[in-house]
Amino acid sequence: GAGVSQSPSNKVTEKGKDVELRCDPISGHTALYWYRQRLGQGLEFLIYFQGNSAPDKSGLPSDRFSAERTGESVSTLTIQRTQQEDSAVYLCASSGTSGYNEQFFGPGTRLTVL
Amino acid sequence: GNSVTQMEGPVTLSEEAFLTINCTYTATGYPSLFWYVQYPGEGLQLLLKATKADDKGSNKGFEATYRKETTSFHLEKGSVQVSDSAVYFCALSGSNTGKLIFGQGTTLQVKP
Numbered sequence: 049g050a051g052v053s054q055s056p057s058n059k060v061t062e063k064g065k066d067v068e069l070r071c072d073p074i075s076g077h078t079a080l081y082w083y084r085q086r087l088g089q090g091l092e093f094l095i096y097f098q099g100n101s102a103p104d105k106s107g108l109p110s111d112r113f114s115a116e117r118t119g120e121s122v123s124t125l126t127i128q129r130t131q132q133e134d135s136a137v138y139l140c141a142s143s144g145t146s147g148y149n150e151q152f153f154g155p156g157t158r159l160t161v162l
Numbered sequence: 163g164n165s166v167t168q169m170e171g172p173v174t175l176s177e178e179a180f181l182t183i184n185c186t187y188t189a190t191g192y193p194s195l196f197w198y199v200q201y202p203g204e205g206l207q208l209l210l211k212a213t214k215a216d217d218k219g220s221n222k223g224f225e226a227t228y229r230k231e232t233t234s235f236h237l238e239k240g241s242v243q244v245s246d247s248a249v250y251f252c253a254l255s256g257s258n259t260g261k262l263i264f265g266q267g268t269t270l271q272v273k274p
Contacts, residue, residue, distance in 0.1 A: 051205075081261060090166070090251060090264035091206075104259050139206065143260060151262065153198075153206040 050074070052154035054140050060160045061130055069125045069157045073142030080123050081141045081151060082115060091139060097123060130161045164189040164256045168265035175242055175272050183237040183268050185226075185252035193256035195219075195228050195235040198264075200249045209237075209250070242272045 053072045061067050073080050082094040093107040097117040108114070112130075117123040127134055137158050141151040169184040187193065197209040197219070210219030215230035224239045235252060252265040 079260060083262075083264075088266070090168075090266040091253075091262070093261045093263065096259050096261050098259065104261065107261070141206075149260065150208045150211075151260065155205045 052140055052142055052152050054138075054154040054157050056157060057155065058158045058160075060162065062162050063132060064129055066126065066128045067130055067159060069127075069138050069159070071123045071125070071140030071142075071154060073121070073123070073140070074152055076120075077142035077144055077152075078120050079143045079149075079151075080117055081143075082123070082125050083139045083141065085137045085139060085156070087136070094125070094138075127159075130159075132161050135159055135161045164193065164254060164263050166252050166254055166263055166265040168250075168252050168268050170266075170268070172269040172271055175270070177244055177272055177274050178241045179272075181237070181239040181242045181246075181270070183250055183252075183270070185235045185237065185265060187233050187235065187252075187254050189233075189254055189256045191256055192230075193254040195226070196253040196255070196262065197224070197226055197235070197237050198251040198253060200251070200267075202248065206251070242270070244272045244274055246270060247272045 055070045080097045083091040085091045095115045096104040112128045115125045137156040139156045140154045143149045143151045165188045194213045196211045199209045210221040212219040212228035218227045249267045251267045253262040
Protein backbone atom coordinates (compact mmCIF):
# COMPACT_ATOMS: atom_id res chain seq x y z
CA GLY A 49 0.00 0.00 0.00
CA ALA A 50 0.98 3.61 -0.34
CA GLY A 51 0.64 4.63 3.28
CA VAL A 52 1.89 3.58 6.69
CA SER A 53 0.11 0.48 7.92
CA GLN A 54 -0.18 -0.86 11.45
CA SER A 55 -1.43 -4.09 12.92
CA PRO A 56 -3.46 -5.09 14.71
CA SER A 57 -5.93 -2.22 14.58
CA ASN A 58 -7.29 -3.22 17.98
CA LYS A 59 -5.77 -5.29 20.74
CA VAL A 60 -7.38 -6.25 24.03
CA THR A 61 -5.16 -7.98 26.54
CA GLU A 62 -5.08 -8.88 30.18
CA LYS A 63 -2.86 -7.12 32.68
CA GLY A 64 0.53 -8.80 32.87
CA LYS A 65 0.56 -10.16 29.32
CA ASP A 66 3.06 -9.13 26.65
CA VAL A 67 1.90 -7.49 23.42
CA GLU A 68 3.61 -6.80 20.11
CA LEU A 69 2.52 -4.05 17.76
CA ARG A 70 3.66 -3.84 14.15
CA CYS A 71 4.33 -0.93 11.81
CA ASP A 72 5.02 -1.04 8.08
CA PRO A 73 6.38 2.34 6.96
CA ILE A 74 6.13 3.87 3.52
CA SER A 75 8.62 2.18 1.24
CA GLY A 76 11.87 4.12 1.05
CA HIS A 77 11.27 6.13 4.22
CA THR A 78 14.36 6.00 6.36
CA ALA A 79 12.95 7.60 9.52
CA LEU A 80 10.36 5.85 11.69
CA TYR A 81 8.70 7.12 14.86
CA TRP A 82 6.41 5.62 17.49
CA TYR A 83 4.02 7.79 19.50
CA ARG A 84 1.39 7.06 22.13
CA GLN A 85 -1.92 8.84 22.55
CA ARG A 86 -3.76 8.35 25.79
CA LEU A 87 -7.44 9.23 25.96
CA GLY A 88 -7.98 12.99 25.88
CA GLN A 89 -4.30 13.76 25.61
CA GLY A 90 -1.84 14.70 22.93
CA LEU A 91 0.64 12.35 21.37
CA GLU A 92 3.75 11.42 23.31
CA PHE A 93 6.95 10.55 21.50
CA LEU A 94 8.27 7.07 22.32
CA ILE A 95 11.14 6.11 20.02
CA TYR A 96 12.80 7.09 16.74
CA PHE A 97 14.75 5.03 14.18
CA GLN A 98 16.90 6.46 11.41
CA GLY A 99 18.59 4.02 9.07
CA ASN A 100 21.31 2.05 10.84
CA SER A 101 21.92 4.67 13.51
CA ALA A 102 21.29 3.93 17.16
CA PRO A 103 17.62 4.61 17.94
CA ASP A 104 16.53 7.53 20.11
CA LYS A 105 14.75 5.78 22.98
CA SER A 106 14.36 8.84 25.15
CA GLY A 107 10.55 8.71 25.15
CA LEU A 108 10.08 5.13 26.29
CA PRO A 109 8.21 5.34 29.62
CA SER A 110 9.73 2.26 31.26
CA ASP A 111 11.95 -0.73 30.59
CA ARG A 112 8.83 -2.76 29.84
CA PHE A 113 8.75 -0.98 26.48
CA SER A 114 11.10 -1.89 23.64
CA ALA A 115 11.14 -1.58 19.89
CA GLU A 116 13.06 -2.98 16.98
CA ARG A 117 13.38 -2.13 13.35
CA THR A 118 14.73 -4.34 10.59
CA GLY A 119 16.84 -2.15 8.34
CA GLU A 120 14.55 0.46 6.83
CA SER A 121 11.40 -1.64 6.92
CA VAL A 122 9.09 -3.11 9.51
CA SER A 123 9.20 -2.06 13.14
CA THR A 124 7.72 -3.79 16.16
CA LEU A 125 6.91 -2.20 19.50
CA THR A 126 6.78 -4.66 22.39
CA ILE A 127 5.22 -3.99 25.76
CA GLN A 128 5.99 -6.56 28.43
CA ARG A 129 3.87 -7.21 31.50
CA THR A 130 1.22 -4.77 30.38
CA GLN A 131 -0.43 -2.47 32.89
CA GLN A 132 -3.77 -0.67 32.68
CA GLU A 133 -2.00 2.66 32.22
CA ASP A 134 -0.55 1.30 28.96
CA SER A 135 -4.03 1.51 27.41
CA ALA A 136 -3.75 4.00 24.55
CA VAL A 137 -3.60 4.35 20.79
CA TYR A 138 -0.09 3.63 19.53
CA LEU A 139 0.77 5.51 16.37
CA CYS A 140 3.60 4.93 13.97
CA ALA A 141 4.90 7.53 11.52
CA SER A 142 7.57 7.55 8.84
CA SER A 143 9.33 10.24 6.85
CA GLY A 144 11.74 10.39 3.99
CA THR A 145 14.53 11.66 6.20
CA SER A 146 14.75 13.00 9.72
CA GLY A 147 14.63 16.66 10.58
CA TYR A 148 11.79 18.84 9.40
CA ASN A 149 10.28 16.60 6.77
CA GLU A 150 6.60 15.69 6.93
CA GLN A 151 5.78 12.64 8.97
CA PHE A 152 3.11 10.34 7.58
CA PHE A 153 1.07 8.60 10.23
CA GLY A 154 -0.50 5.18 10.29
CA PRO A 155 -4.04 4.54 11.54
CA GLY A 156 -2.80 3.38 14.93
CA THR A 157 -3.30 0.36 17.17
CA ARG A 158 -5.81 0.79 19.98
CA LEU A 159 -4.53 -1.16 22.98
CA THR A 160 -6.83 -1.94 25.87
CA VAL A 161 -5.40 -3.57 28.97
CA LEU A 162 -8.05 -5.10 31.23
CA GLY B 163 12.03 21.00 28.17
CA ASN B 164 10.06 21.76 25.06
CA SER B 165 6.27 21.88 25.32
CA VAL B 166 3.13 22.92 23.45
CA THR B 167 -0.07 24.29 24.93
CA GLN B 168 -3.34 24.50 23.00
CA MET B 169 -6.64 26.04 23.90
CA GLU B 170 -9.01 23.52 25.33
CA GLY B 171 -11.98 22.34 23.38
CA PRO B 172 -14.38 21.44 22.22
CA VAL B 173 -14.92 24.43 19.98
CA THR B 174 -18.36 24.60 18.40
CA LEU B 175 -19.01 27.01 15.54
CA SER B 176 -21.65 27.64 12.93
CA GLU B 177 -20.77 27.23 9.28
CA GLU B 178 -18.96 30.27 7.80
CA ALA B 179 -17.83 31.48 11.22
CA PHE B 180 -14.25 32.63 11.85
CA LEU B 181 -11.99 30.13 13.57
CA THR B 182 -9.03 30.68 15.87
CA ILE B 183 -7.34 27.89 17.80
CA ASN B 184 -4.62 29.20 20.05
CA CYS B 185 -1.26 27.48 20.37
CA THR B 186 1.76 28.59 22.35
CA TYR B 187 5.05 26.82 22.81
CA THR B 188 8.14 26.67 24.97
CA ALA B 189 11.34 25.67 23.26
CA THR B 190 15.04 26.33 23.16
CA GLY B 191 16.53 27.36 19.88
CA TYR B 192 14.45 27.66 16.74
CA PRO B 193 11.89 24.88 16.42
CA SER B 194 9.71 24.13 13.44
CA LEU B 195 5.98 24.38 14.09
CA PHE B 196 3.16 22.28 12.72
CA TRP B 197 -0.58 21.85 12.73
CA TYR B 198 -1.86 18.30 12.27
CA VAL B 199 -5.50 17.35 11.76
CA GLN B 200 -7.36 14.14 12.48
CA TYR B 201 -10.70 13.82 10.70
CA PRO B 202 -13.24 11.36 12.12
CA GLY B 203 -12.21 7.81 11.35
CA GLU B 204 -8.99 8.86 9.66
CA GLY B 205 -5.32 9.01 10.55
CA LEU B 206 -3.37 12.06 11.59
CA GLN B 207 -2.24 14.22 8.68
CA LEU B 208 -0.16 17.35 8.28
CA LEU B 209 -2.25 20.47 7.71
CA LEU B 210 0.47 23.14 7.55
CA LYS B 211 3.90 24.02 8.86
CA ALA B 212 6.34 26.88 9.37
CA THR B 213 10.06 26.45 9.84
CA LYS B 214 11.25 29.90 10.89
CA ALA B 215 10.06 33.07 12.57
CA ASP B 216 7.48 35.13 10.67
CA ASP B 217 6.80 32.30 8.23
CA LYS B 218 3.15 31.73 7.44
CA GLY B 219 1.95 28.23 6.76
CA SER B 220 -1.27 27.80 4.81
CA ASN B 221 -3.41 25.01 3.39
CA LYS B 222 -7.10 24.43 2.66
CA GLY B 223 -7.95 27.97 3.76
CA PHE B 224 -6.20 27.56 7.12
CA GLU B 225 -3.29 29.80 8.10
CA ALA B 226 -0.86 30.06 10.99
CA THR B 227 2.03 32.49 11.49
CA TYR B 228 5.16 31.62 13.44
CA ARG B 229 5.47 34.40 16.05
CA LYS B 230 8.72 34.09 17.94
CA GLU B 231 8.12 37.21 20.05
CA THR B 232 4.94 35.73 21.50
CA THR B 233 5.99 32.06 21.08
CA SER B 234 2.70 31.38 19.32
CA PHE B 235 1.38 29.59 16.23
CA HIS B 236 -2.37 30.22 16.25
CA LEU B 237 -4.50 28.47 13.64
CA GLU B 238 -7.05 30.58 11.78
CA LYS B 239 -9.65 30.14 9.07
CA GLY B 240 -11.92 32.84 7.80
CA SER B 241 -14.98 30.71 7.07
CA VAL B 242 -15.27 27.19 8.43
CA GLN B 243 -17.27 24.39 6.82
CA VAL B 244 -18.94 21.34 8.30
CA SER B 245 -16.20 19.26 6.68
CA ASP B 246 -13.60 21.01 8.88
CA SER B 247 -14.96 19.19 11.93
CA ALA B 248 -11.97 17.32 13.31
CA VAL B 249 -9.35 17.28 16.05
CA TYR B 250 -6.49 19.73 15.52
CA PHE B 251 -3.04 19.26 17.05
CA CYS B 252 -0.32 21.85 17.32
CA ALA B 253 3.20 20.43 17.41
CA LEU B 254 6.83 21.44 17.36
CA SER B 255 10.04 19.81 16.32
CA GLY B 256 13.11 21.18 18.02
CA SER B 257 15.71 18.53 17.30
CA ASN B 258 17.45 17.23 14.24
CA THR B 259 15.68 13.91 14.72
CA GLY B 260 12.37 15.50 13.81
CA LYS B 261 10.53 14.00 16.76
CA LEU B 262 7.33 15.91 17.37
CA ILE B 263 6.05 17.32 20.62
CA PHE B 264 2.28 17.71 20.51
CA GLY B 265 -0.31 19.77 22.28
CA GLN B 266 -3.30 17.97 23.73
CA GLY B 267 -5.51 18.57 20.70
CA THR B 268 -8.59 20.73 20.14
CA THR B 269 -11.85 19.28 18.89
CA LEU B 270 -13.69 21.47 16.41
CA GLN B 271 -17.33 20.87 15.61
CA VAL B 272 -18.93 22.92 12.86
CA LYS B 273 -22.71 22.93 12.67
CA PRO B 274 -24.68 23.70 9.50
